[in-house]
Amino acid sequence: MQTTVNVRSEKTNVSLWRKPISGIIKIVLLLYATITLYPLYWLIISAFKSNQEFFNRPYAWPQHWQIDNIIRAWDLGNMGRALLNSTIVTIAALALTIVLGMLAAYVLSRFPFRFSGVVKGMFLLGMLIPIHSTLVPLFIFMNKIGMLNTYWSLILPYTAFELPIAVFLGLAYLTSIPREVEEAAMIDGNGWWGIFGRIIFPLSLPIVATITILAFLRFWNDFSFALVFINSQALKTLPLSLSLFSDGFGTDYSLTMGAMFIAVIPTIVIYLIFQEQIMKGMVAGSVKG
């Protein structure tokens, strides 16, 4: 009897303290989140201001929301072209990464052959290669074979550096799919290609989704490969155009803000839709890489 009373009084004591403390913690957390999001908020409000307003009232909400900057950025800075280039390169590299990565993962998960250990080890090694250390040799190589300033100069390196993550995520997923499913299909007279296309690939769609989201963010945001391999105005991707934008229109800050707005909107929309997968997938990728 006595003990229960004691426990109860202790509990109320703790909860009395806990309320204000958890309130303070919540306020501190909100403050931290505000600081984290502020640069992005500032980018968005600045994109809708005139240059004069940008200088005079940098923190304030725009007096008149004007989309002039965004329209000018689209026309002057060739942002439309850059958006198209980024889309082409990203989609092509995504298709290659997914199809080739899943095929490789399927082979490595189902067919024990002599060199499978070596192949796995090599892909593992691929996750450890510092990407920037390959810029110079790849530049020399592409220069020799005339690949610089083509979409392929981005598509192929993107695919090469994303394949290890795709293969390992795919491999881990496929080992969990029971083989009976394929044996049944085998009896129905499907070849390996048919089994892959009709059964394995559709079954792996959840992991394909994760790979797609991760690869999309990497390809869409890549700066260093585009910086080194692309020179021609017509082929510049979004991040590359943005970096040159700030040089070209030095003091026209709200114009650059407009251009950045165009570039961040697709990633933010995708983040808002797929945040859970992005968080988990990126952690899996970074821990392995």
Added chain:
Amino acid sequence: MPASLRSRSFVIMALLPALLIFILFAIVPIFWSAYYGFFDWKGLGAAKFVGINNYRLMLEDPIFWRALKNNLILVASAIVGQVPIALLLSLLLLKNTMFNRLMRSAVFLPMVLSTVVVGLIWGYIYHPQIGLLNQLLETLGLESWSRPWLSDPKINMLAVSIPINWANIGPYLIIFIAALQNISSEIDDAAKIDGAVGWRKLFSVTLPMIWGTVVVTIVLCISGSLKAFDHVIVMTGGGPAQSTELLATYMYNNTFTVYRYGYGSAVSTMIIIISAMLIGLNYILTKRRG
């Protein structure tokens, strides 16, 4: 027999394209850069074999050492910045409530932004005349604190490290939350029975339980810092007077602004050697732990 032949041809045909692209564009370049590192080559004309001369020049160049030091500053700022902040946040955001989920999303968001956007925004924040930071200090009456954040060599590496930390806290937060949620409820109960609550529980139960994860995140900070390149190229280009040069920007500037392809290749190889040493160190450390 024909069935096994068919599966052999499938193995080859299905694996070959991925392997070819991967080997040609990710593995082979390492050997090329090792090879070109022994030449003096301007990109045009004949390459001249110079043995290990490029490496000697590199080790004699004070800028190389400054770049290495700047990489280490980034590592240090990540270890004292990202890891503790992420750990603290993970303890506070552990429960899966609506509020906590929103907070996690907010902290993670900068991670998905293009590094160019991050670099440009922070370039404006640090801008000496129009920058938000100096204007904020002015509003607060702290004009004397305002300075050209990215061009003052005393503080510009610190200034550069803040956006990098800002953009990268998210993954560490998620890693720590996963580790904390893995601590079984039995251990929690045992701690409660033994009277370990609050700070005592944190230091004698929780932290030791996730110490392995802390080590992993420190290793990630080190390897992440070697990958730093984009933010610096966008914010400072390695300047002024090469004061914010990193190993990767040092390699880039030597190759593509002064066209020393051989030398740039030698620096690339050095980056690979340093990474390999770090990976080896990491392997030894984790093995000893296990």
